[in-house]
Amino acid sequence: MTPPHPIELVCPAGSLPALKTAIDNGADCVYLGFKDATNARNFTGLNFDDKSMADGVRYAHDRGRKVLLALNTYPQTDNWPSWTRAIDRAADCGIDALILADPGLMAYARKTHPQLRLHLSVQGSATSYDAINFYYERFGISRAVLPRVLSLAQVEHVIANTPVEIEVFGFGGLCVMVEGRCALSAYATGESPNCNGACSPGKHVRWEQTPKGMETRLNGILIDRFADGERAGYPTLCKGRFDVNGETYYAIEEPTSLNTLELLPELARVGVRAIKIEGRQRSPAYVTQVTKVWRAAIDRLQADPAPFRVEAAWMAELNKVSEGQSHTLGAYYRPWK
Amino acid sequence: MKLALGPLLYYWPRQATLAFYADMADAPVDIVYLGETVCSRRHELRLSDWLEVADILAAAGKEVVLSSQVLVESESDLKTLRRIVTNGRFRVEANDMGAVRLLTGGDEPVADWIAGPTLNIFNPATLGMFAELGANRWVAPPEMSRQQIAELRGGLGRPMEVEVFAHGRLPLAFSARCFTARHYNLQKDTCEFRCLQFADGIPLKTREGEPFLTLNGIQTQSAHVHTLLGDLPAVQADGLDILRISPQGEHTAEVIDLFRQALAGTLPPAEALRNARPLLPEAPCNGFWHGRPGVEQLVTA
Numbered sequence: 001m002t003p004p005h006p007i008e009l010v011c012p013a014g015s016l017p018a019l020k021t022a023i024d025n026g027a028d029c030v031y032l033g034f035k036d037a038t039n040a041r042n043f044t045g046l047n048f049d050d051k052s053m054a055d056g057v058r059y060a061h062d063r064g065r066k067v068l069l070a071l072n073t074y075p076q077t078d079n080w081p082s083w084t085r086a087i088d089r090a091a092d093c094g095i096d097a098l099i100l101a102d103p104g105l106m107a108y109a110r111k112t113h114p115q116l117r118l119h120l121s122v123q124g125s126a127t128s129y130d131a132i133n134f135y136y137e138r139f140g141i142s143r144a145v146l147p148r149v150l151s152l153a154q155v156e157h158v159i160a161n162t163p164v165e166i167e168v169f170g171f172g173g174l175c176v177m178v179e180g181r182c183a184l185s186a187y188a189t190g191e192s193p194n195c196n197g198a199c200s201p202g203k204h205v206r207w208e209q210t211p212k213g214m215e216t217r218l219n220g221i222l223i224d225r226f227a228d229g230e231r232a233g234y235p236t237l238c239k240g241r242f243d244v245n246g247e248t249y250y251a252i253e254e255p256t257s258l259n260t261l262e263l264l265p266e267l268a269r270v271g272v273r274a275i276k277i278e279g280r281q282r283s284p285a286y287v288t289q290v291t292k293v294w295r296a297a298i299d300r301l302q303a304d305p306a307p308f309r310v311e312a313a314w315m316a317e318l319n320k321v322s323e324g325q326s327h328t329l330g331a332y333y334r335p336w337k
Numbered sequence: 338m339k340l341a342l343g344p345l346l347y348y349w350p351r352q353a354t355l356a357f358y359a360d361m362a363d364a365p366v367d368i369v370y371l372g373e374t375v376c377s378r379r380h381e382l383r384l385s386d387w388l389e390v391a392d393i394l395a396a397a398g399k400e401v402v403l404s405s406q407v408l409v410e411s412e413s414d415l416k417t418l419r420r421i422v423t424n425g426r427f428r429v430e431a432n433d434m435g436a437v438r439l440l441t442g443g444d445e446p447v448a449d450w451i452a453g454p455t456l457n458i459f460n461p462a463t464l465g466m467f468a469e470l471g472a473n474r475w476v477a478p479p480e481m482s483r484q485q486i487a488e489l490r491g492g493l494g495r496p497m498e499v500e501v502f503a504h505g506r507l508p509l510a511f512s513a514r515c516f517t518a519r520h521y522n523l524q525k526d527t528c529e530f531r532c533l534q535f536a537d538g539i540p541l542k543t544r545e546g547e548p549f550l551t552l553n554g555i556q557t558q559s560a561h562v563h564t565l566l567g568d569l570p571a572v573q574a575d576g577l578d579i580l581r582i583s584p585q586g587e588h589t590a591e592v593i594d595l596f597r598q599a600l601a602g603t604l605p606p607a608e609a610l611r612n613a614r615p616l617l618p619e620a621p622c623n624g625f626w627h628g629r630p631g632v633e634q635l636v637t638a
Contacts, residue, residue, distance in 0.1 A: 076489070078485075102459070103463045104464075128410070131434035131437075137442060183479070183480045186625070194457060194480070222544055247520075252557070
């Protein structure tokens, strides 16, 4: 049986070239952010100014696709006006929906731009239908992005108990912590995803070849050490090797990517409305690769869901661009927990 | 200034937990937060047991608050949450938006509740909205600095009780995964309740032996103990209402006494901090309060 709504493919756009290639390769929506701390991928050289955003929106709309703006960090008292101005700029640009986490900003958007569609960001940490329905009843959100913590049965239960469309992460870098509930980066560096839009930011990273091997540090804290021949990964602080009771291992999570391609029929069956690809910080080549594979998979499912099977070539393509060249089903697969 | 005992973040055996709260009935804290906020698999005390502890503490003159679970995943988590919200006797600290909906929605919204530290309230617009929905107290997220808290209060335009996380290992992150079970190569669903063996969680060190984090089931804490003992003059000058002390495996009562003496001016804050050091499971830190990385320890001149 074909699900009543086709699944939307939501792809990352860290730049105008990434946006264009996402659309050319079959994204239904792209999501992006401004060049500042108003979004959770606040990295140097990434994101959009007013001009490139207007160009991007035109490019997408000319081809019948949508653009979502991530304004999913939490403003403080002193920088609040930058966030409300970003909402106004987005509305002027003709954005199709805002992805917000802060309730105060939701109230502002609802009042100032009542026509704008609101999505609840994964940074809002809403993991139950009661939490999601709070945002629905107060602000009329149309969609919520689920944190990467629920099993498939739990996702199904949420969908059955809310009128809000549910979007889930399908592929990309894996936060092992509940999004919006992690201050590890703030603890180590003073900058957090919640307030600064950055986790383990590059300016605090040091790579150092030592007699013991290649060491990666975050604000001086040793995150990992690699033997010759080992591939040294970026020191995201939850993906390092640490010592617990005399045992050195990936105590929190391995450097690995989420890949739910094989769950696609199940995600469709339970009524997931959109699948999000992580990676606004990644290159246009990554966006091309991942969008192509997921477009093919969703089209295959929608054309003929019964015999859906994951093609080996799709997995090979995705593994090439995965962190640590490996992947996991994350919380969808219960033993992962 | 009031002192609050935060919810117990660790998983202690039943008798140890009951003995701890029996002691706390006599400790000079004004407010006690009760309940399981970290993991729904922890049930040495069930909600009915927590309510009995609440009665004992209330009879001893404490203000008792029931804290809700931070990460709500299952229908059974929601069932527990509904029972907490409708307990009818004690105020509730809402630690996720599901709790806020249950407190503020429906035909009979609860008029008086507490906005917990994990609601991500960082600005006056958001806090003001929760105040209108019946929140009469706000517990600031631990990562907020002194200046940010002061600015928020200044911008709020209405009085509201403010509580800050003043002592304890910082609750930094929550996950669907259990890191304690992972350490023992167990799955969460069959974790053998290994958390019971660690009154202060499991220390995690870097590969050069520096204490970094603490594994506490699905929660990750700092290794260092965040404490504002040495910063009390600034805390008092700002007119904050409540200081939260998070229970630790040992010496919680002595830590409370040090706060009391330092607040009363009978012990200089620097000396209180020095006296606290042997009572702490790890070195102190206070970076967040100073707008710095939380791991840092800054000495006030």
